[in-house]
Amino acid sequence: MDDLLQRLRDRGWRLTAQRRVIAEVLDGEHIHFTADEVHARAVERLPEISRASVYNTLGELVALGEITEVTTDGRAKRYDPNAHHPHQHLVCSGCGTMRDVQITEDPIRALPEGERFGFTVSNAVVTYYGRCPDCAAAEAVAGGGTGSGQARRTA
Amino acid sequence: MDDLLQRLRDRGWRLTAQRRVIAEVLDGEHIHFTADEVHARAVERLPEISRASVYNTLGELVALGEITEVTTDGRAKRYDPNAHHPHQHLVCSGCGTMRDVQITEDPIRALPEGERFGFTVSNAVVTYYGRCPDCAAAEAVAGGGTGSGQARRTA
DNA sequence: ATACTATATTGGACGAAGTCTAAGTCAAGA
DNA sequence: TCTTGACTTAGACTTCGTCCAATATAGTAT
Structure with missing residues (x-):
């Protein structure tokens, strides 16, 4: 520090x-x-x-x-102090919690030359979305809805 | 339609x-x-x-x-009508243009079990960043600056 | 064709996130 | 210690989005 x-x-x-x-x-x-x-x-x-x-x-x-x-969703930006070690993020779509994760492959290699359209690709950001254990548990208790939440406002 | x-x-x-x-x-x-x-x-x-x-x-x-x-940056969300064909995005960090791209691997497989922390991972979003041909050409002409710009506001 | 009603629309108030500005403050160098 | 340009502050302002009560209407039943 x-x-x-x-x-x-x-x-x-x-x-x-x-x-x-x-x-x-x-x-x-x-x-x-x-x-x-x-x-x-x-x-x-x-x-x-x-x-x-x-x-x-x-x-x-x-x-x-x-x-x-x-920036994960439309919410407030978050600031990641761990800038010196490359990593990706795992985000809970329920509560927005975010964890650093390491992945086993370089995602840039998954982008074939023919899909680069002449761009000089320098960086790939991978964000995983899911439910954290807490939110999953809360949902299980709340009953068996589809989980995607809020399909329609209730006027 | x-x-x-x-x-x-x-x-x-x-x-x-x-x-x-x-x-x-x-x-x-x-x-x-x-x-x-x-x-x-x-x-x-x-x-x-x-x-x-x-x-x-x-x-x-x-x-x-x-x-x-x-959501690419902290700005307004954008809406992608091409939802029936899974794809990722390639964004020019110069001008913000965005293209749909197809990748050859499922990025979820690159996230080992030990890095999931109990989450139920349902989705992975990959965004590639780079320079589009136009911006790259403009930079070459403008000379060799770092190009990242705007380190400090000028008060 | 008409009536009915749940659903959709509207404008405007509201709220969250972030930027900007003008005026005041202060860290660091002379 | 003095000076000065960089830093901080409060609050107005902007942008993006949500919520609400009142109104309108699509689709159905009659």
């Missing part, structure tokens, strides 16, 4: 209390927080920190390659 | 002018529109159609499996 702060200082970052706290929050957990979650935890240590600073700092860390932005 | 409307009627859909127009818009193009783009095009044919109806109808079509919702 000190590594992170040192790297940032080396790149000309001004080290403010806000940035330090945000770095600490990201470092402490292996969870992928949303910006609001980062803010909530930062506030515990530095009550006057603003949402804008959290957004600014997260954006800068992404631009510097220190963290990765993950 | 009549197929689509027929399928929907068979499933008990009430066929309204609004739904017909939305289906027509989706059918006409191979582009993946946002909800607002769908609305804009629907308004041309049925000026009084509301945003709410577009959102409702798109949501229902997704729930019925007739179209697919695609």
